[in-house]
Amino acid sequence: DTEVTQTPKHLVMGMTNKKSLKCEQHMGHRAMYWYKQKAKKPPELMFVYSYEKLSINESVPSRFSPECPNSSLLNLHLHALQPEDSALYLCASSQDTGTGGSGYTFGSGTRLTVV
Amino acid sequence: GQNIDQPTEMTATEGAIVQINCTYQTSGFNGLFWYQQHAGEAPTFLSYNVLDGLEEKGRFSSFLSRSKGYSYLLLKELQMKESASYLCAVRGNAGNNRKLIWGLGTSLAVNP
Numbered sequence: 001d002t003e004v005t006q007t008p009k010h011l012v013m014g015m016t017n018k019k020s021l022k023c024e025q026h027m028g029h030r031a032m033y034w035y036k037q038k039a040k041k042p043p044e045l046m047f048v049y050s051y052e053k054l055s056i057n058e059s060v061p062s063r064f065s066p067e068c069p070n071s072s073l074l075n076l077h078l079h080a081l082q083p084e085d086s087a088l089y090l091c092a093s094s095q096d097t098g099t100g101g102s103g104y105t106f107g108s109g110t111r112l113t114v115v
Numbered sequence: 116g117q118n119i120d121q122p123t124e125m126t127a128t129e130g131a132i133v134q135i136n137c138t139y140q141t142s143g144f145n146g147l148f149w150y151q152q153h154a155g156e157a158p159t160f161l162s163y164n165v166l167d168g169l170e171e172k173g174r175f176s177s178f179l180s181r182s183k184g185y186s187y188l189l190l191k192e193l194q195m196k197e198s199a200s201y202l203c204a205v206r207g208n209a210g211n212n213r214k215l216i217w218g219l220g221t222s223l224a225v226n227p
Contacts, residue, residue, distance in 0.1 A: 045215070088155070104215070109157050
C-alpha cells in the first residue's frame with residue numbers, strides 16, 4: 001500500500017459546525033503532515049507529527065486542532081471556522097529523519113468550503 | 116530570508132522538450148524536490164536531488180547545482196497530460212529539517 005487516504009473528499013460546513021478530517025497511511029511512515037492549499041498557490045504547512053508527537057505547529061489558529069491517535073492515522077478537528085479557511089487540505093507522510101529522497105506522499109485532499 | 120523562484124507559466128508543444136528552472140536562497144539545504152500537480156489534485160513526487168548533478172528517471176530528469184542555488188526539471192517527449200503545475204521545493208536542515216520551502220509553481224501548458 002503506497003497511498004495516503006483522506007476522507008471526506010469534499011466537505012461543506014457552517015461557521016458554527018464541528019467537523020474532522022481524517023488521514024490514513026500504511027507505508028510505515030513516521031512523519032505526517034497537514035497542509036492547506038489555496039488555488040494557484042503552493043501548499044502551506046500547518047502541522048508536522050513525528051513519531052506520533054507534534055513537532056511543528058506553524059502558528060495555526062486554535063480553531064484547527066490536530067490529533068495523531070497512532071502511527072497510521074492523523075486527524076484535523078475543525079471548529080468555528082471562517083469562510084477564508086475554505087481551501088484544499090492535504091495530508092502527507094514521509095519516512096521521518098528528515099533525510100533521504102523518498103519524497104512526501106500526499107493524499108488526494110479534502111476540498112473544504114466554509115459557509 | 117528564504118526564497119524560491121521559478122517561472123510562473125510556460126508553454127510547450129506535444130513531443131517537445133521543456134526545461135523548468137528553479138533558483139533558491141535558503142538558510143539551509145537538505146535536498147530539493149520536484150512535484151507535479153494537476154488542478155484540484157494532490158502533488159505527485161517527481162524527483163529528488165541532494166548532490167550536484169543530473170538525476171534521470173525515464174523522460175524526466177532533474178539537475179542540481181548547490182553552489183549556484185539552481186535546479187532544473189527537464190521533461191522530454193512531452194505528452195498532453197503533462198499540462199500541470201510543477202512545484203520546486205527545498206528542504207531545510209537543522210531546525211527546519213522536516214519543512215519544505217515551496218516555490219509558487221510553474222504552470223505548464225502542453226499544446227498539440
